[in-house]
Amino acid sequence: MVDEAESGLIARAQAGDQRAFTALVRHYQDRLFRFILRLTGNRDEALDLTQESFLKAHQALARWRPEASFRSWLFRIAHNTTLDLLRRRACIEFVSFAECPGGEAEPAFPDAAPQPDQRLADRQSVELLGRTLQQLPVEQREILLLRELEEMSYSEIAATLGIAEGTVKSRLARARSAAIAGYQGLTGELRDD
Amino acid sequence: MTEHTAPKHTPDLPTLSAYLDGELDHHAEQRVAAHLAACPLCAARFAELQALSAGFKALPMASLGFDLAGVIEGRLAAAPRSAAARPERRWFSQWPLAIGAAASIAAGVFMGSALVAGRAAEVPRMAALRVFDIMPPGSLCIGLESCYRKESTQ
Ligand SMILES: [Zn+2]
Numbered sequence: 250m251v252d253e254a255e256s257g258l259i260a261r262a263q264a265g266d267q268r269a270f271t272a273l274v275r276h277y278q279d280r281l282f283r284f285i286l287r288l289t290g291n292r293d294e295a296l297d298l299t300q301e302s303f304l305k306a307h308q309a310l311a312r313w314r315p316e317a318s319f320r321s322w323l324f325r326i327a328h329n330t331t332l333d334l335l336r337r338r339a340c341i342e343f344v345s346f347a348e349c350p351g352g353e354a355e356p357a358f359p360d361a362a363p364q365p366d367q368r369l370a371d372r373q374s375v376e377l378l379g380r381t382l383q384q385l386p387v388e389q390r391e392i393l394l395l396r397e398l399e400e401m402s403y404s405e406i407a408a409t410l411g412i413a414e415g416t417v418k419s420r421l422a423r424a425r426s427a428a429i430a431g432y433q434g435l436t437g438e439l440r441d442d
Numbered sequence: 443m444t445e446h447t448a449p450k451h452t453p454d455l456p457t458l459s460a461y462l463d464g465e466l467d468h469h470a471e472q473r474v475a476a477h478l479a480a481c482p483l484c485a486a487r488f489a490e491l492q493a494l495s496a497g498f499k500a501l502p503m504a505s506l507g508f509d510l511a512g513v514i515e516g517r518l519a520a521a522p523r524s525a526a527a528r529p530e531r532r533w534f535s536q537w538p539l540a541i542g543a544a545a546s547i548a549a550g551v552f553m554g555s556a557l558v559a560g561r562a563a564e565v566p567r568m569a570a571l572r573v574f575d576i577m578p579p580g581s582l583c584i585g586l587e588s589c590y591r592k593e594s595t596q
Pocket of ligand 1: 452453477481483485
């Protein structure tokens with residue numbers, strides 16, 4: 250969405266235009282859901298949390314100011330809402346969600362169509378990367394998602410997570426290093442089998 | 443960890459990572475580019491970061507499979523300024539089966555077309571991930587003297 254169009258929608262939503270708010274939800278719903286699903290590892294929970302985040306955003310909309318990026322603001326609400334749940338589940342420190350009640354080792358994604366042989370290796374790589382991601386601590390996983398999937402700038406990530414830009418830089422580097430090591434570990438396991 | 447005991451090497455991992463993201467200032471960016479051209483170990487490390495980034499873009503894109511916006515619009519209209527922030531749990535599982543089925547079909551069609559559209563881009567991306575397979579774990583520039591000299595003489 251063009252920033253100007255988005256600003257217009259937000260202004261109308263702030264003035265009470267429900268349809269403008271609906272348009273904003275529609276624009277962000279899949280992206281927010283994807284982010285939350287990768288954090289919780291559970292589709293039903295992610296659906297609940299996505300809805301809850303949008304409803305909170307609706308309530309807080311009057312307090313949004315044009316100086317802030319709307320996307321950062323929205324993802325910050327989703328981040329807070331999701332981490333609240335993970336804290337209640339006492340899973341925030343867990344390395345793997347497979348060990349958490351309600352968590353799945355790898356979120357349920359729709360099966361892709363049957364693949365020709367030459368794509369098998371690619372599919373395996375993607376699956377291994379998905380598993381690697383789920384094994385990272387939440388803190389590292391979410392910063393990778395914001396950067397790699399949402400392609401947020403460091404200043405947007407800083408605003409979303411409520412941390413300094415310098416922390417974004419160092420945490421992202423640590424997360425990438427851990428992801429590479431984790432992926433190499435999993436491919437090593439495969440070779441050893 | 444070798445990173446702690448090796449002599450300080452520039453660029454360090456956070457700098458390489460920020461270079462990948464285009465988050466360095468112009469001067470720092472030029473220094474890193476020059477170093478990468480001269481240091482195979484850092485170049486290999488940087489290729490790993492690039493491959494990881496490409497791999498993320500090939501991950502399956504989960505989708506809601508239905509229009510949440512429409513559901514929220516209905517809820518807000520039904521209970522203005524009261525129902526917010528405490529959604530009923532499992533609200534989506536209470537839908538009539540027919541609606542669920544229609545949503546699944548629509549989602550299937552959408553996902554199918556998304557997959558077809560995404561295929562061409564996916565293959566080179568995944569080939570990029572193989573960088574990991576040919577490199578030994580932890581193949582990180584640990585600050586060879588030669589690397590460091592090249593950097594410090596610039
Ligand atoms: Zn080097």
